[in-house]
Every structure is written in C-alpha cells, then in structure tokens.
Amino acid sequence: MQINKKQILEICKVSWTAGKKILNIYSKEFEIFRKKDMSPVTLADLESEKIIIKGLKEIFKKPVIFSEETNNKNIGNSNNFWLVDPLDGTKEFIKKNGEFTINIAYIENRKPVLGIIYAPVINKTFVGVEENTYKILNKNKFKKIIPKKNSKKIMIISRSHSSKSEQIELIKKYKITKVLFLGSALKFCYVAEGKAHIYPRSGTTYEWDTAAGHAIINGVGGKIETSKGIELKYGKKDFKNTNFVAKTF
Numbered sequence: 001m002q003i004n005k006k007q008i009l010e011i012c013k014v015s016w017t018a019g020k021k022i023l024n025i026y027s028k029e030f031e032i033f034r035k036k037d038m039s040p041v042t043l044a045d046l047e048s049e050k051i052i053i054k055g056l057k058e059i060f061k062k063p064v065i066f067s068e069e070t071n072n073k074n075i076g077n078s079n080n081f082w083l084v085d086p087l088d089g090t091k092e093f094i095k096k097n098g099e100f101t102i103n104i105a106y107i108e109n110r111k112p113v114l115g116i117i118y119a120p121v122i123n124k125t126f127v128g129v130e131e132n133t134y135k136i137l138n139k140n141k142f143k144k145i146i147p148k149k150n151s152k153k154i155m156i157i158s159r160s161h162s163s164k165s166e167q168i169e170l171i172k173k174y175k176i177t178k179v180l181f182l183g184s185a186l187k188f189c190y191v192a193e194g195k196a197h198i199y200p201r202s203g204t205t206y207e208w209d210t211a212a213g214h215a216i217i218n219g220v221g222g223k224i225e226t227s228k229g230i231e232l233k234y235g236k237k238d239f240k241n242t243n244f245v246a247k248t249f
Contacts, residue, residue, distance in 0.1 A: 001080060003106060003114055005142070007059055011116055012125055012136055014055030015102045018048040019120035022087060022102070026121075032094060040090050045069050048086035048102060056082055056104075066239065068208045075237055080108050083234070085208040089184025091160045098122065099159065099183030105211030107234045115215025117185050126189045126216050133192050133219030147220050147248055148194030152177040156196035159183045161203055170200055188213025191246055192220045198247040207239045213246065222248035 025044040033041050049069045056063050066072050067084035075081075082104065087093060089100030098121035106114040115128040125136040126145075134142040155176040157167065160183060167179060180196055188210075190196045211234060214224050224232045224246040232244050 001060075001106075001108070008114070008116070008127060008129075009136075009140065010059050011056070011104055012118070012127070012139070014052055014059070015104060015116060015118040015125070016139070017055070018051040018086065018102055019118055021047050021051060022093075022100075023120050026093065026096070040094060041069060042087070042090060042093065044093060045087040045090060049084065052084050052086055052102070052104060056084075066208065068206065072208075072239060075235060075239070078235060079110065080106075081235070082106055083112075083208040083211040085185070085206075085212075088209060089186075092183035097159075097183065099186060101184045101186055103185050103208060103212035105208075105215055107207075107211060110233045110235045111231075112211045112215040112218070112234060115212030115219075117189055117212050117216060119184075119186055119189075124189070126192065128192070128212070128214075128216030128219035130215075131219065133216050145192055145220060147192065150194065150197070153198065153249070154178045154180060154196040156180040156182055156187045156190050156199050158187070158201065161201070166202060174198055185209065185213045188216050188246060191222065191248055192216045194248070197249055198245060200243075200245045202243045205241045205244075207234050207236065207241060210241055210244070217246050217248070220248060222246065 022044045064078050064081040085103040088103050092099040102118045104116045105112045117126045127134045133145045153176050159181045187199045227243045
C-alpha cells in the first residue's frame with residue numbers, strides 16, 4: 001500500500017488528537033490499573049487507543065490494526081498491518097517526567113515502512129519512511145533529519161529497564177564514552193538525530209514498542225538487529241521481540 005504525504009499528515013493529526021487527550025488526563029489525578037503481566041495501564045492508554053484506531057479506520061479502508069491494550073490478538077496470516085502503542089512509556093507517564101510517546105507504524109512484508117512517534121509533552125513529531133526520516137514543523141512541514149556526526153560514541157538506554165552490570169558490559173563492548181538515560185521510544189529519535197549512536201535493549205519488548213522507532217532508524221540509514229545480527233522482523237505470533245540493538249554506525 002502506498003501511503004502519501006497527505007495521509008501521513010492525517011495520521012499525525014490523529015496522534016496529536018490522542019496526545020491532547022493524554023495530556024488532559026496527565027494534568028489531573030488518575031487511577032493506575034494492572035494488566036495480567038502486572039505492567040501498569042491508565043485511562044490515558046485506553047482513550048488514546050480508541051482515538052487512534054478510529055482515526056486509522058477513517059483514513060484507510062478496512063485497515064488491519066494491532067494495538068497494545070485491547071486489539072492485539074490473532075495475527076493470523078497478516079503481512080501488511082498497523083502497529084499502535086497508544087502510550088509508550090506508561091511508567092514515565094505515571095512518574096510525570098514527560099518521557100512518553102504515541103507510536104504508530106505500518107508493516108509491509110514483515111518490515112516497518114512507515115513510523116510516526118509523537119511526544120506530547122515536548123510537542124515533537126518524528127516520521128520515518130523507507131529512505132528518509134523527518135520532523136514535522138508547524139504541523140505541516142517535513143524537515144529531513146540528517147544525523148549529527150560525532151567521533152565519540154554515546155549510548156542511550158532505558159530509564160526503567162536497565163541494569164548496572166549490563167551497562168558496564170555494553171560500555172566495554174562498544175567503547176562508549178557517554179551514557180544517556182531516557183524513557184519510551186524517544187530513544188530511537190535521539191539515535192536518529194545523532195544525539196546518541198546506539199540503543200541496546202534486553203528483556204521483553206513487543207512489536208508495537210519498536211516498529212515506529214525502527215522505521216525512523218531505517219530512514220537515517222541505521223539498523224535494528226537482534227543479538228544474532230538479524231534485522232528485527234514483525235508479524236510474530238505473540239508480537240514479542242528478542243533482545244536488539246539500534247545503531248547508526
């Protein structure tokens with residue numbers, strides 16, 4: 001399926017609408033629930049998901065959508081589909097540190113060909129297509145991202161999912177000179193911009209956590225590979241990813 005510039009902006013508008021809803025809930029007291037795996041979920045996750053699924057259905061004819069909270073079963077034989085994380089970084093949302101995003105991606109033949117990450121608190125939108133990555137300026141202009149070059153290697157890792165021993169091992173392996181900590185899929189955006197050069201992740205992640213960021217990394221010529229050096233694929237039966245490394249070198 002060809003997705004044109006007008007449609008990309010329409011998807012961005014959907015994410016901005018979802019972002020407004022999230023920020024409205026963020027500004028007040030909210031209840032925290034627990035899913036079966038004991039990970040947290042809030043009303044913001046659920047309301048954002050409703051807005052995004054409704055929006056995609058209005059833009060595209062009968063889209064196949066898999067989303068984290070309620071619409072994530074029966075992958076079947078789907079090769080082309082949407083992956084949605086309506087609020088990536090729920091732990092950061094609960095901490096109220098602003099480091100959370102909305103992730104929307106389109107998968108074609110098991111690869112992410114479009115990825116949109118919107119960070120409501122800092123009001124930044126990133127779009128990755130097959131050969132380019134952009135920031136959206138003034139809600140209508142596409143500014144191409146060209147990663148800043150730096151001889152030093154900066155590693156960015158999860159604020160909520162990393163251990164000290166793992167950090168030490170990675171610093172030695174990749175000859176890292178600086179380590180940054182950040183929540184949510186914003187880490188992919190930092191790598192795409194050149195603010196960091198490598199983002200390793202161990203432990204469980206799901207396809208909706210990584211797909212949009214994967215497209216954004218691909219757009220600047222980077223890659224996301226498993227520990228076996230194989231590109232991360234999408235459309236797995238349980239949507240679970242293995243360990244991976246996103247990098248631009």
